[in-house]
Amino acid sequence: MLTLDQVKSKSAGWLGKLHPVLLAGASALIQRSYAKGIPIVITQGMRTIAEQNTLYAQGRTKPGNIVTNARGGSSYHNYGLAIDFALLLPDGKTVSWDTSRDGNNDKLADWQQVAQEAKKLGFAWGGDWTSFKDYSHLEMSFGLTTEQLRAGRQPTVQQVKDALALINGTTGGTDQAISVTLNGVEITRGLLENGITYAPVRAVAEALGAQVTYDAASRTVNLVRE
Known part of the structure; x- marks a missing residue:
């Protein structure tokens, strides 16, 4: 059986540029799902505008099935406020998008259980959408439209604090969103918690001209500056 650390390592590459609240929520979701016997992997996180436009072209001007109705700049992925997930199979290498799979044999669909845990953490689930359902998609919009985000609006400090309180199962606290x-x-958003600053290492490293790699075996983040 995969350990929790092994499961977490599978998602590490997609978490680096997420908004700190999404990072906390994704980490909590991986842990809560694992506790139910459902290993998951984050398959998408932050996307660039170009990457979003490439996805939008699929099934339209490029081969494949349509997977999104959002052009570049119109997806919460473009602002680090959305993730996609899939089920991680026991071999630790294969992922599944089978929404009816019951890998923990509790007579409940694993996918639905993950979605319910996500909603408890404050995520909105694409499977609840009335038109184009996206069963892999989870987002936190903080009441902001993508147009507002494009214009530079950000979640307020209070919204961030409330979201973290929900994720952590606490009220109050000293956590603060920072620039x-x-x-x-500004190169990224971070979190100040009890005097310690947390920020996505990839965003900071790349702004300083360094490359980032992750060694899952040793659980080491490597920064290389040429």
């Missing part, structure tokens, strides 16, 4: 800047230009 991380390089020479006065």
Whole structure:
């Protein structure tokens, strides 16, 4: 059986550029799902505008099935506020999008159980959409439209605090969303918790011209600056 750390390592590459609240929510979802005997993997996180446009073209001007109705800039993925997930099979290598699978043999569909846990954490689930259902998709919009996000709007400090309180199962606390800047230009959002600053390492490293790799075996993040 895969350990929780092994399961977490499968998603590490997609978590680095997420908004801190989404990072906390995704980590909590992996842990809660694992506790139910359902290993999951995050298959998508932050997407660039170009990557979104490439997905939008699939099934339209490029081969494949239509997988999204959102053009670049019109998806919450483009702002680090959405993730996609899939079920991780026992071999630790294969993923499944079988929404009826009952891998933990509790007579309930694993996919539905994961979605319910996600909603408890404050995620909105694409499987609840009335038109184009996206069963892999989870997002937190903080009441902001993608147009507002494109214009530079951000979740408020109070919204971030409330979301983290829900994820952590607490009320109050000293967590604060912060801006991380390089020479006065924001490069990512971070979290200040009890005097310690947390920020996505990939965003910070790439802004400084370093490459980031992750060694799952040793659980080591490597920064290389040429």
